[in-house]
Amino acid sequence: MSDHREVAVLRWPGRTPAIDDGLAALLAAYHLRTEAEKGEPVACVDELPDRYRAEITDPRTAFADDVVLVALLGDTAVGCLVVNSLTDGQSEIKRLWTDPEFRGRGIASALLGSALAHAAEQGATVRLSVWEWRTGAIALYERLGFAVTQSWDERVQLVCMQRTV
Template identity: 35%
Template sequence: MQNQDIARIRRFFRAVTTEVGALETSFLGKGRPLGVARVLHAVGHYGGDVAGLRRELNLDKAILSRILKGLEDEGLLTLAPDPEDARRRVAHLTAQGHAEWQDYDRLSNVQAETLVSRSKAQEALLNAMDLIASTFAKDRVTLVECDPRDEAAVWCLGQYYAELERRFERGFDVNLSRDPEAADMIAPKGAFFVAMSDGVALGCVGLKGWGDGQAEIKRLWVSEAARGLGLATRLMERCDAAARDLGIKVLRLDTNSALPEAARLYEKLGWVEIERFNDDPYPDLFFEKWLD
């Protein structure tokens, strides 16, 4: 990497720390530094398991303990042994702590809106933020099984359909495809998975069971901000595991040659191209995989 590239990265780091108030002793004017406010937010957002907080925040045990003790002294939270495992500690927000957490959320939303409003290229700015956050949090993306009608799943599917509309020569209408409501992508026939990163959905995939030992992989999508990080492979492998759990022996999928990266991924993961197996008007490539 050239010196000028390193300088660009370090300029970015300095700009971010200044903009978010990382060096201030009173983040958002609430009288606490950013680190303390971040821990308070994490207790409210992720739950109070102290070991889980330490992993989520990547904080040293002693530093986290000191911050939690300070918040407890302020009357913002309580610390107690986990009722199911006395070796673990759990933090719970008090009524005052919950109010402070909500106030931080409100002020943070205002700060975010103010920042983005400065740019004349707001969508490009948001996309750049997504790319950076996805890269930084690559190892903290979780795959969550959910109903394809849940909010995060519907959002992912909407993004997926919009991309197909842009990339297919004649556009895309989900109502012309089979099972537009994804009704067979839930137990006991199938499953649906969404990749989540700190409350933001980054990708999805569906396992559509036929009820006869066969199933299809459907609607694999990964946000442009998270591509190249191995997330599509993780989603596909999670579908393989779910299929095995459901007793499925044969998996099939279809795709369109307008998505060459998809075909390359399937071939890399051991899928074999086969003859057409459905009358869906959009795909022109068909693959199959037998599970052990």
Template identity: 35%
Template sequence: MDESQIQQVRSFNRAVTQRIGVLSDDYLSRGRPLGESRLLFEIGRSGADLRDLRARLSLDSGYLSRMLRSLEAQGLVGSQRAAEDGRVRRAVLTRKGLREFDALDRHSQDFATSLLASLGATQRERMIAAMAEVERLMRASAVIIEPADPASADARACFEAYFRELEERFETGFDPARTVSADPEELVPPAGLFLLAQLDGRAVGCGALKVKGRGLGEIKRMWVAPDARGLGIAQRLLDALEKHAVRMGLDTLQLDTNRALKEAHALYTRNGYREIPRYNDNPYADHWFEKRGLKRGVESD
């Protein structure tokens, strides 16, 4: 890692935390620190389940409980059992909490306005563009890609969303029973591997390997949730699958894809996959690809 890049990140963090008032216990002049104010925003007018708050804010249970107790002591927050599941606790704003939410919202709006007002028109455009880019890249850096159980609830949710999208995009629709198999038992070592991409505790993508023979594997179930596209997740999934393939003794990967999936076609082409003749009887495939020499590629990284 480039040391100058690391130092720039640290400098950026210091500048931002100072400018937006994170170091104060009086965030937005409302008499409480940023953490509690942010928690009020996240609970919002509709309330929020505690488990969702933990995942959304990346908080451990103890710290979240302490902040909630503080807000409860201030008369801003109450808790109740979720209507659909009595085992789940839900945080809700009291009437006083709703008034405080509105006040925080006004103060936050005023602060954002003041931040932009001191800049010229060109500088404002540059700042907004830079903020949007940083936000996107920060989201991308929060994505975690790890091996997972292909029979898990998260995996099943990804498969179902993937199949629904193929049904919508393919000219002839899509029936998973008619395509080449990639069943859970085929996607666990040594037969294969399944990777899950998660963002803020939510599954947002997946990819799998299926071992076909000595040194040969096949890529299956590559999918990224529409609202997580543009974060480079598909590229990271492909890179990770190739590295795992080498560890599993594979040196060649194959795959097939439909002509409607132009993004997939572009992804594989720019990563060195070349089009080859048909190698299976998948009725939904229009293109077949192959990449050889994976071991050489990984060793040169």
């Protein structure tokens, strides 16, 4: 069965309190999956590093200075993305995640489109980092005009990309 409902992208926090739980669940799935892919799997959120656990348990505080976008299909939160504001006219995209059950429906593209529109309003260059094994994400970023750039992060296997909006 195919779901053809349109994806709605909302800025969080907003007027829809139900998004809070959905955002926490998306962030938990993102961090648990990432730790597993890095070869450091943990069984539950309580075992994540403090900085990641803080995002899940109190996203309002963790992302107080950021723009958080949540993709909805109906009333279900199915994807998220965080845009950090940096200095010198730059923004950084973090935490792009689509619930695996809903992938292939343009959710990540919709989130990125909203993030890029926000950055364009600010006149900002957009950067991001992505693990090299996330080849699908890298291909999506390249389709949207991001290019690999010199790394600003010393973690091995992290690809840094940038796009001028």
